[in-house]
Amino acid sequence: SSGLIQPPSVSVSPGQTAKITCSGEALSKHFGYWYQQKPGQAPMVVIYKDDERPSDIPERFSGSSSGTTVTLTISGVQAEDEADYYCQSPDISGTNLWVFGGGTRLTVL
Amino acid sequence: QVQLVQSGSELKKPGASVKISCKASGYIFSNYTMNWVRQAPGQGLEWMGWISTDTGIPTYAQGFKGRFVFSLDTSVTTAYLQLDSLKVEDTAVYYCARIKVLPLHDGTYYYYMDVWGKGTTVTVSS
Numbered sequence: 001s002s003g004l005i006q007p008p009s010v011s012v013s014p015g016q017t018a019k020i021t022c023s024g025e026a027l028s029k030h031f032g033y034w035y036q037q038k039p040g041q042a043p044m045v046v047i048y049k050d051d052e053r054p055s056d057i058p059e060r061f062s063g064s065s066s067g068t069t070v071t072l073t074i075s076g077v078q079a080e081d082e083a084d085y086y087c088q089s090p091d092i093s094g095t096n097l098w099v100f101g102g103g104t105r106l107t108v109l
Numbered sequence: 110q111v112q113l114v115q116s117g118s119e120l121k122k123p124g125a126s127v128k129i130s131c132k133a134s135g136y137i138f139s140n141y142t143m144n145w146v147r148q149a150p151g152q153g154l155e156w157m158g159w160i161s162t163d164t165g166i167p168t169y170a171q172g173f174k175g176r177f178v179f180s181l182d183t184s185v186t187t188a189y190l191q192l193d194s195l196k197v198e199d200t201a202v203y204y205c206a207r208i209k210v211l212p213l214h215d216g217t218y219y220y221y222m223d224v225w226g227k228g229t230t231v232t233v234s235s
Contacts, residue, residue, distance in 0.1 A: 043154065048219075049221075086154050097170070099156060
C-alpha cells in the first residue's frame with residue numbers, strides 16, 4: 001500500500017476552490033510533487049518542490065506544505081481541471097525510492 | 110522540442126516477453142535519468158524504477174525486481190523496458206518519464222518527472 005494518502009475524490013462547482021490533500025510521514029522530510037492526469041493522457045507535473053509551479057501551468061494551481069501533509073489548491077476551478085491528481089514523494093520506508101499517492105479524482109460539477 | 114516517443118501497443122500471451130521503447134529527442138540524453146511508471150486499467154500510478162542514462166545502472170522498485178529489465182541504447186537516445194514471463198496482471202499502460210534534477214542551497218538535490226511519454230499499452234491475454 002502507498003505511504004501517501006489522498007482522498008479518493010473531491011467535487012467542486014466551477015469557480016470554487018478545490019483543495020486536495022496528501023498525507024504521509026515522508027512529507028515531513030521530503031518535498032511533495034503533484035501530477036495531473038486527464039483521461040487517456042499521460043500525467044504532467046503541476047506542482048513541484050511543495051509549492052513551485054512550472055511556467056506553463058495556470059496560476060490558479062498552487063501548493064503548500066505543513067508537517068506531514070501537502071495540499072494542492074486550485075482556485076477558480078474550471079471544467080478543464082477535471083482530472084486525476086497524484087502526489088508523489090521519496091519513500092521514507094526505504095522499500096522504494098519513490099512512491100505515489102493513490103490519486104484523487106477531481107470532479108467539476 | 111523535448112519529447113519522449115514510446116512504441117505502440119502490444120498484445121501478448123502469458124509467458125511471452127515484450128520490449129517497449131522510449132525514444133528521447135530535443136535534449137542531451139545522458140543528462141537526465143529515465144523513469145518508468147505503470148498504470149493498470151482503472152488504477153493509479155506505480156513507480157517502477159529508473160535507469161541512469163549516464164552510467165546505465167538501473168534501480169528497481171520493490172515490486173518490479175526480477176521480470177522487469179531497464180536498458181538503454183545511447184547511440185539512438187532510447188530507453189527500453191523489457192517484461193519477461195508476462196502475466197495477465199501485467200496488463201497496463203507503461204510510461205517513460207524524464208527526471209529533472211535541480212540543486213538546493215544546501216548542496217543536495219531534488220528531482221521530479223518533468224517530461225512524459227504518451228504511454229505504451231501492454232495487454233496480456235490468452
